[in-house]
Each structure stands twice: as structure tokens, then as C-alpha cells.
Amino acid sequence: MIAIIDYGLGNVQAFKDVYSRLNIAATIAKSAEDLNNATKLILPGVGSFDHAMTKLDESGMHPKIEQLVIETKTPILGVCVGMQMMATSSEEGRLQGLGWIDATVKRFDSEKCIVLPHMGWNDVSPKSNSELFKDMDENIMFYFLHEYYFDACESSNIEATSDYGGEFTCSVRKENIFGVQFHPEKSHNFGMLLLKNFAEI
Numbered sequence: 545m546i547a548i549i550d551y552g553l554g555n556v557q558a559f560k561d562v563y564s565r566l567n568i569a570a571t572i573a574k575s576a577e578d579l580n581n582a583t584k585l586i587l588p589g590v591g592s593f594d595h596a597m598t599k600l601d602e603s604g605m606h607p608k609i610e611q612l613v614i615e616t617k618t619p620i621l622g623v624c625v626g627m628q629m630m631a632t633s634s635e636e637g638r639l640q641g642l643g644w645i646d647a648t649v650k651r652f653d654s655e656k657c658i659v660l661p662h663m664g665w666n667d668v669s670p671k672s673n674s675e676l677f678k679d680m681d682e683n684i685m686f687y688f689l690h691e692y693y694f695d696a697c698e699s700s701n702i703e704a705t706s707d708y709g710g711e712f713t714c715s716v717r718k719e720n721i722f723g724v725q726f727h728p729e730k731s732h733n734f735g736m737l738l739l740k741n742f743a744e745i
Contacts, residue, residue, distance in 0.1 A: 546570040547570075548588070550573060551602075551603035553591060555588065555729060559586055566740055576604055579608050582612065585621070586621050589626035591625060592637060593637040594639045597629060598639070613644065617720045626723070628725075630644045634649035636691075647696040652712075662690055662691065664688065668706050669684070674715075676703060677703075686726035686735065686738075687730040688726045688727070694716060694725060703716050703722070
């Protein structure tokens, strides 16, 4: 069962709707007890880094999620701010991140004549052997909405890149931990295929 973590941020129903169309079992988790039967997790997120970390702590699900991800090695997909929370810290706030991947979240350099936030469709270039991007053709595009990007310390954790005033990491993986900066739930066919691929990992 895929558990979509509802801690008050992110359009959890959109993920549920995608999996309903795919005939893949998924549930919305609002408490630690709701996570008991989870075989995969999705951590969505919108807004600011500190607010997201605070809301996750207030939900009471943080310890259970840590147990599932770190001890049980349950696959998890972080989306947008949900991915950024997996880093150690962010320039956007003062709180510590989950620290699952050695990375810092940084703000785009607005002096590079780019408009912030980065909003709209953009090309994505994945690794050739990426499980998340399996069966996608060469013209891969996803929908983005963000001002901050994930700066991974280890290149081995980078799953895909995109370009906005320069190349940046838009997808990461470390063992059972996956993250995407874009919104697959808003990315039509490519997003549906990515969520299907995650369900099959």
C-alpha cells in the first residue's frame, strides 16, 4: 500500500487520484497509525522549508516515517519541498532538515537574468538507468514551481537534472530514498508514468 503523507501541505488528493486512475492501491495517511501497513511513502510539500518541517513534526508522523525509511528501508518519494526536506539544511530557513541525503537547499541566483519562482514546464535529463524515469522517451518534461534547488554533495545521488539559468539537480536517489523537485501530480502523462514507476520499485 502506498501511503501519501498528509501533514497539512501539498495536494495529497491529486496523488490519490493519479493512483486511482492507475488502479494502484494508495491511501492518505494523517497519523502514525495510518502508516502501519505502508509499503511505500510519498512526502509532498509546498511553501517554505521551516514551515514544512514544523508541520511534519506537529503531525506526529515524523518518528514513524524515520523508522520506516531508515530502519525498515521503505521506499519514499519526496516531492518539491518534500524533496528539499530530505537535505541537511536550507538557505530558506533555520531548521535542520531530515538529513537523509548530504545536501543543502540553495536559492537560485536571480542575477542570472532568470525570473523567480521557476514556474512552468521544463526539460528533464535523467540517468540512463533510472528506475523512476523508466520507459520515458527523450523529450521528457515536467511541471516546476520553486525558488530553491537541491544541491547534492555526492554526484552519485543525482538522478536527473534540468536547466534554469544553469544546470540544477531536479531528482535524487539514495538507496530507498527518492526525490523530485517538480510536481508529477501536475505533469500529465510523464507524471503518471513516474508515479507508476515508483509504485513498481
